[in-house]
Amino acid sequence: MTTRARDRLRRLPPVHEVLDALDDLCARIGREAVRARVRAMLIGIREEVLAGADVPDAAQVASRVRDGERADAGSLAPVINATGIVLHTGLGRAPLAQEAADAIARAAANPVPVEIDIASGQRGRRTDHVRPLLCELTGAEDATVVNNAAGALVLALATIATGGRVLVSRGELVEIGGSFRLPEIIEHSGSHLREVGTTNRTRLDDYARAISEDCLAILRVHPSNYHIEGFTQGVGVGALARLAHEHTLPMVFDIGSGLLRRDETGVLACEPDARGALAAGADLVVFSGDKLLGGPQAGVIVGRGDLVRAIERHPLMRALRVDKLTLAGLIATLRQHRDPAIARERIPVLRMVHTPVSALRTRAETMCDRLRRARIEAEVIETTAFVGGGTNPAQALESVGIAIRTPDPEALARALRTGSPGVFARVQRGTIVCDLRSVDASQDGSLCEVLLKRATESPPGTLH
Ligand SMILES: *Cc1c(COP(=O)(O)O)cnc(C)c1O
Numbered sequence: 121m122t123t124r125a126r127d128r129l130r131r132l133p134p135v136h137e138v139l140d141a142l143d144d145l146c147a148r149i150g151r152e153a154v155r156a157r158v159r160a161m162l163i164g165i166r167e168e169v170l171a172g173a174d175v176p177d178a179a180q181v182a183s184r185v186r187d188g189e190r191a192d193a194g195s196l197a198p199v200i201n202a203t204g205i206v207l208h209t210g211l212g213r214a215p216l217a218q219e220a221a222d223a224i225a226r227a228a229a230n231p232v233p234v235e236i237d238i239a240s241g242q243r244g245r246r247t248d249h250v251r252p253l254l255c256e257l258t259g260a261e262d263a264t265v266v267n268n269a270a271g272a273l274v275l276a277l278a279t280i281a282t283g284g285r286v287l288v289s290r291g292e293l294v295e296i297g298g299s300f301r302l303p304e305i306i307e308h309s310g311s312h313l314r315e316v317g318t319t320n321r322t323r324l325d326d327y328a329r330a331i332s333e334d335c336l337a338i339l340r341v342h343p344s345n346y347h348i349e350g351f352t353q354g355v356g357v358g359a360l361a362r363l364a365h366e367h368t369l370p371m372v373f374d375i376g377s378g379l380l381r382r383d384e385t386g387v388l389a390c391e392p393d394a395r396g397a398l399a400a401g402a403d404l405v406v407f408s409g410d411k412l413l414g415g416p417q418a419g420v421i422v423g424r425g426d427l428v429r430a431i432e433r434h435p436l437m438r439a440l441r442v443d444k445l446t447l448a449g450l451i452a453t454l455r456q457h458r459d460p461a462i463a464r465e466r467i468p469v470l471r472m473v474h475t476p477v478s479a480l481r482t483r484a485e486t487m488c489d490r491l492r493r494a495r496i497e498a499e500v501i502e503t504t505a506f507v508g509g510g511t512n513p514a515q516a517l518e519s520v521g522i523a524i525r526t527p528d529p530e531a532l533a534r535a536l537r538t539g540s541p542g543v544f545a546r547v548q549r550g551t552i553v554c555d556l557r558s559v560d561a562s563q564d565g566s567l568c569e570v571l572l573k574r575a576t577e578s579p580p581g582t583l584h
Pocket of ligand 1: 268270374376377407408409
């Protein structure tokens with residue numbers, strides 16, 4: 121290091137001087153937390169100074185620490201999902217119904233009898249609160265719930281198939297969302313995968329021939345986030361369950377998205393449902409709480425009483441247990457599912473999926489008019505939206521979007537993301553597309569405000 125560089129570094133303000141300028145922040149988040157932030161900030165600034173930047177004074181460093189703290193606190197601020205992917209894992213999947221959000225807020229701020237049986241005052245099980253609802257809604261004998269569906273599947277297999285083999289069709293060995301790899305999940309449950317059939321064809325006979333002494337379960341996984349086009353052949357759930365039962369094996373069905381019963385509107389016709397899967401003979405059905413169920417992140421297991429009870433006794437159950445917030449949100453969501461029409465009206469995910477295209481078009485036209493009056497080059501276009509969240513991509517949804525023409529769509533996309541609220545849109549053929557399928561109608565006003573602000577902020581002449 122040159123003498124000059126050393127001199128410049130020496131002029132950096134000491135930690136205590138910066139801290140003195142941050143008394144208000146210390147009062148809010150504690151002196152030690154602020155000290156750690158100041159230290160980290162000074163390390164970064166040292167590098168900048170060595171690279172030739174000006175040496176900041178204590179007030180300037182303090183101001184940067186304050187900005188950093190504000191950015192961290194706001195990193196989970198609500199945003200608008202205009203991607204057209206209703207269940208966007210990157211955006212936290214299902215937004216909850218107001219009733220569920222309220223139930224979570226109440227449970228969060230108060231003691232609630234999570235593990236106490238109110239009548240007897242004795243210790244109860246936390247899953248007792250959701251069991252009756254899950255059984256009522258799916259027709260299951262018994263039910264339980266853990267943190268997420270990946271955990272639910274590991275737990276189910278760890279309980280029924282440890283040390284043995286699990287048969288799975290090659291066509292179902294999916295990777296979901298880049299981190300859910302079925303073969304790895306199966307290995308971590310302590311059981312071993314036995315692949316059956318080929319990627320595009322698996323016949324009942326393939327399963328029958330693969331059953332051996334050490335086989336402990338047959339697993340069916342809804343191939344949620346990919347779709348094999350063309351000549352494919354699979355085995356029905358009923359036939360697979362019958363084969364399993366002939367060999368006294370349990371059949372587990374991971375349906376993924378948490379549709380509770382057949383969608384009578386036909387919009388989600390490709391999605392398997394929990395009630396149907398159990399009626400067809402599946403012994404255990406596993407699904408997520410925050411996909412088409414429209415609730416908080418959770419993994420639900422419904423099915424045969426003896427198997428569910430064994431699952432609840434497994435030590436992993438404790439490691440994967442749900443908290444009171446999840447329980448409160450899940451119960452409120454399930455209560456709305458008792459009436460399918462109410463569920464479609466009150467649960468945002470279902471409301472979005474079932475909104476008629478004509479309603480989306482009317483909303484888009486209203487917004488587009490406003491944008492055009494501000495001389496933004498916007499037009500209403502037809503789009504294809506998706507349910508998303510690892511659910512069937514063949515499940516495309518007809519939709520409507522607003523396309524904004526701009527010479528630098530990536531720059532506008534970035535500006536929208538950092539708006540207030542942030543807007544997540546698609547960049548498509550040189551335009552920004554805000555797909556309204558994933559936007560709740562109540563957010564149209566804010567979406568329009570951000571578009572007006574950000575699109576007119578672009579340097580003059582860039583919009584044409
Ligand atoms: C999404 C999905 C999972 C994982 O669910 P998480 O709740 O995210 O753990 C597992 N299996 C299938 C078929 C899925 O679609």
